[in-house]
Amino acid sequence: MAVRGWRPAVAALAAGRPGGGGPGGASAPGAGPGPEPGAPGGAATAALYVHWPYCRKHCSYCSFNKYVVPAVDEAAVRACLVREARTLLRLGQVQSVTSVFFGGGTPSLASPQTIAAVLEAAAEAAHLPAGAEVTLEANPSSASPARLAGFRAAGVNRLSVGVQSLDDAELRLLGREHTADEARAAVEAARGLFPGRTSIDLLFGLPGQSREAWAQCLEAALGLCDDHLALYQLTLERGTALEARVRRGALPAPPQDLLADMYHTARAVLAAAGFRQYEVSNFARKGALSTHNLSYWRAEQYIGVGPGAHGRFVPWGEGSCQREARVQTPDPDTWMKEVQSHGHGTRRRAALSPLEQLEELLALGLRTDEGVTQQRWGRFSPQLPLRAVFGVPGEAMALQQQGWLLLDGRCSAAGRARPAPGDEAQGLLEDEARRLRGDKARRLRGDKAQKLVEDEAQRLLEDKARRLRGDKARRLRGDKAQKLVEDEAQRLLEDKARRLTEDKAQRLGDKAWSQLRDKAQRLWGHEARRFMEDEAQRLGDKAQRLGGDKTRRLLEAEAPGGPGPVPARGRPPAAPLRARAALPAGRGPAAPGAGGAVAVAARSGAAPRDAGAGPRAAGARLGRGAGPQGAALRDPPGYGPGPRGPLGAGWALRGESGVGGVLRPLPPPIHRWGQSASGPFPSAAPSPLPFLPGEARVCVSV
Template sequence: MALPRSQARGWVKAAKMAQRRRPAEDTGGPQSPAPGSQRAALYVHWPYCEKRCSYCNFNKYIPRGVDEAALRRCLVIEAQTLLRLSGVRRVESVFFGGGTPSLASPHTVAAVLEAVAQAAHLPADSEVTLEANPTSASGSRLAAFGAAGVNRLSIGLQSLDDTELQLLGRTHSARDALQTLAEAQRLFPGRVSVDLMLGLPAQQVGPWLRQLQGLLRCCDDHVSLYQLSLERGTTLFTQVQQGALPAPDPELAAEMYQEGRAVLREAGFRQYEVSNFARNGALSTHNWTYWQCGQYLGVGPGAHGRFIPQGAGGHTREARIQTLEPDSWMKEVMLFGHGTRRRVPLSELELLEEVLAMGLRTDVGITHQHWQQFEPQLTLWDLFGASKEVKELQEQGLLLLDHRCVVGAVVRCPREP
């Protein structure tokens, strides 16, 4: 399980204070940034959807007269600019998210990938993922995306129950979802991920487990289980607040999650992150970059990024957010080469908090070697070893700390043979 950020912050602060009281050591030079400073993943945000789903508060818009050629030009310009500013020389993966990027033209995807390959090294076997909704992903369209350079699909099924799909405001039926899944597997064998939601209003454990079991009879090697989060400002939130729908039961949702984990484990899936399961080695290398606190560049309206702007002479990792509204973002890109609305330099403490918060989501946790890439002087034992809170979590079976790593309760630390 992921630990509260406030708790992680307290541990890091205490350990840093203890570190300052020790005699200074000669480390042979200034502390270098974490490895991968010239490597990064790239996220590209397509901001448009056919309609807004009842549960969604993402940065998305309903298209009305979209000039895709202009949007494509801006995505290309911003990708090239951020690659130059970051000093990134190798792009490990590209993820087209949204919104509904399967509404975009395959030509747009191809243009962005070509721009990336011109500005940095994009290995031929890099993972290139496209999020797709069943109603915008016919077989011929998926094949065109494959020809454009996509080699992995993430399909937003969300449910295999038509009543639930209507509740969620989805535009597809369960039959549409299964047809799209079959076509995707034919075109991208072994590289198709599906999303399934749990914890919906009035949803029960038994029927939901039957959905999951039915999905496992036809899905590929990657499944993501996401619990519904009622977000203020969404239709579903309002319906629950007004009493038109029952509030989701957190105890039932927890039971669904635990039972779902057991079903997936029995089917040969490895739970490599809190919500993500893979078999046959089909982990998402792009998402793994996030959880390992690697660098990533965010391109497009509202995209987020984390990188060191080395190409502009920077030495500190920054959290960046691009301008949300597409028209405003495009104007900024045409004026400045990018539409970065907010830049926040991350302190050493904030970076270490992220390493902890993200790493504890995974089944490898934070290994001592990984931690020392970000903090070579302060070990995990310095941070956790004498903590009363950590000892209590260990006694409750919620945390494991040994000579290999620190890992949360959902997963366990890998063992040497």
Template sequence: MAAALVGGAPGPAPGQGPGQGQGQPGPAALYVHWPYCRKRCSYCNFNKYVVPAADEAAVRACLVREAQTLLRLSRVPSITSVFFGGGTPSLASPGTIAAVLEAVAGAVHLPTDAEVTLEANPSSASTARLAGFRAAGVNRLSIGVQSLDDAELRLLGRDHTAAEAQEAVKAARSLFPGRTSIDLLFGLPGQSRSAWARGLEAALGLCDDHVSLYQLTLERGTALAAQVQGGSLPAPTQDLVADMYHAARAVLVAAGFRHYEVSNFARKGALSTHNLSYWRAEQYIGVGPGAHGRFVPWGEGSCSREARVQTLEPDAWMQEVQSRGHGTRRRVALSPLEQLEEVLALGLRTDEGITQERWGRFSPQLSLDAVFGVPGEARELQQQGWLVLDGSGLRCSREGLALLDSLLPTLLGQLQRRWAPRRSTTRDGDGGEAAGVVSSGE
């Protein structure tokens, strides 16, 4: 075993981050899932449901109760940000949003300036409705524009027009100046480079200080995937999609946007605090049907970080919340290696990458240099200009960021190989992992 893998004093026990050996859980972000939509878009396979009429009072009561229960189980001292996603959260009433935020503030510290984001569709984003959300406590909007071309919107099965999207963004910017984000899709079947360039130019003339660009993925079971597979629509080539991505990046950077994450661009410091908490592998609590979470349930006597998933189907979820306070369907204690794999896969999505400090919180004895600075594939990626490892940490170069999906398997493999001998030399007499190998990083 190389000395670089070992040196230093023993760290905290597995599952304990700095200070947590003394029972001090850290803060967390909160995600709240509203599962209902007016219609299902042709490309969507998210956990959403189209119903004639949702029992909003019942859903609200369950969101409030589950939030209170999970906050109590986590014992987090504060919530750093709240994100209402879906589904279409802008279909919920401002009263529901206010009730959840009031419950959170009543259970833990919710700073007055904490980022509170709500996803909105243009068809449910009138000025009056958005003003209601602002009064409820929302201070940032993410609007699902997707396209500013009516033909593309019809192809995607969206329930709004380009004109409605423009009006919704204008209304949002008047109420949430500097804090209105828009989503755009590229790589649509039949979409040309010129059509994408025109759409991006139109979006630039409309958008605020944050833009999210997502390559359309043809998911199994969706109407759009069936059309492409059946031959009625042409699938874009990977070269074309790559050209679209690089062209969009160049245009946005020239317009003053920082490319701070694979799909996200911001200017004037308008980065999404909530999404950064995911990419930095911080704790987050998921509330609502199908929501995911990553936190330590200190209230149950545990000191291990868990991956949690709430029950998918809304009616079944509500029954579980009503009977036991929460609808957690699946929970798995993450091993130290699994936590590091998440740190790696998520952190490399950002332009800051994985800082030495953050890696050290999760791995106090196995450093970034010990894993990725030794001879092997990671060093070759550095020599090829795709990856950078220095005193700041590990990150992708500008060119490497666009290739992250192809780089990750190599990097994860190297992490697993470097971790294996470390595990074999830190076993106690009973075959379990000895204390001090790695922390949870909370």
């Protein structure tokens, strides 16, 4: 972290003003960074990082400099790694390599011969102690026991296994090509070959991962690991497949509070298992700290070799005495061409100012549990002690008082410059005076702070009381408003229910009334029809009897010899007359104005008389066809058939001499059936009503 409170003090250092001086030491004030351990006149040391850029597949979360290619020209890559390692070690005038780390990519895909060749080149260009830490990263999918044995024979003495998770579903989400069982087998094989020096990497904070799942993963890892664990919170890097899925909403982003809980859970679990958290992400027990990682956190020199590797060192071989930040060319093919042409493939280099170096020192050192010591601080700022920067009033001191920054006795003791022999007593007195003044200032500040705290507490209590009173008043108003709302809602519901009930009852009543009315109409129609049919039958029978008697008398009067004896019941024995009512075959009303009729057929046993024998000799002729005695039934003038309706046409009977009987249709009815609200009723309107089916009207005139 960068602390703004110490920037004014460091400004003098950066400018090389009196009282500041450059980090180059007393002999070269303001000349740049101080001599690295091992600069000319000492023994320069550096760690060595070697990057193998190739992988078999792209993991969904990884944004490192890696490449998936069909085939790798390993001999060419090996040669370039060896040449660049020699070049940069000599450029930094490194006399001793403190540690070597093979990272990637997947360096376990390289052959043991490549690893051995790089280590030999480092030993030739600088001293590589026999006990120096040499770590190789390995994926479980390329960490067979035979391959691991080859790496150990090549000079590797520490293994970092990229387990990442012990859950198959999480491994698939991360795009890893191994399974949980393969990871367990790889770690067990590594522990057998590198006992006490096997580390495993785990990731937490995966999309959709729960606190319980992470706790189970930790428990499983504790039963599997050796003495070192590296726990990394997953960072969703832009450009990765996993980040794109989270950004689209296909996967949930883990909440920050959950991530914090996972981290604290891991710290508690590992502390209970005897692990020391010596860095934010690294835990070790039994002294199995990673020397190479500590070289980063302590801001020591390290040289990066391989495509995309980073480094921090002073290129003394080029005449420079200032630390540089270097980045090698990322693309492997371009990098190899540059190495073959210039001996190294450095793409970017930037000299770090004293302020930038101190910022890096603080940012990296505060990641560790040992913090930043005065000894390490003095390498970059020999003229400005650590106590002078963080022990004066300012933002740094405020952070100390708040518990965010610790400046303990060890750091202050190491930060004191040793006085000259003759001034030792004076120095002690000055130190004691400063201590007393500091104690008094702290007491005064403490009293003032206590007063401020008490005032603030009183204010907070008053604010809380006001809030409570306000909350109570709001609750009471809210309860009253809620009661009014509920009452109004109840009233509205009851009104609506009542309206719905009334509407439904009205609809049901109307429907029932309509059904009853229709039923009454149907019943009335059936009764009227039956009554008319019975009446027609009765009238027809009566007309038949009357017509038969009169016709018989007429025929007897016309017959030769005069009237004969009248048989019983008024019927002639030779020629009985029959009359019948002609009823329609169909049903339904007749056309308006059409009358019903009864046709009378006369039958006589006497032979017809001569047509010229007088007025009565012609006999009776009936219209509509010839009868058995020469009579014919036809339409008389003015009494012909009416419109053909369901009741048939009207008929008339007349004699040729004008003496015969005539049947005429009845006049139209003078009543019709109407409709009222209470059902059918007789109406006296003069307009005709169509006949009901089966209705007949009879009129007989002589």
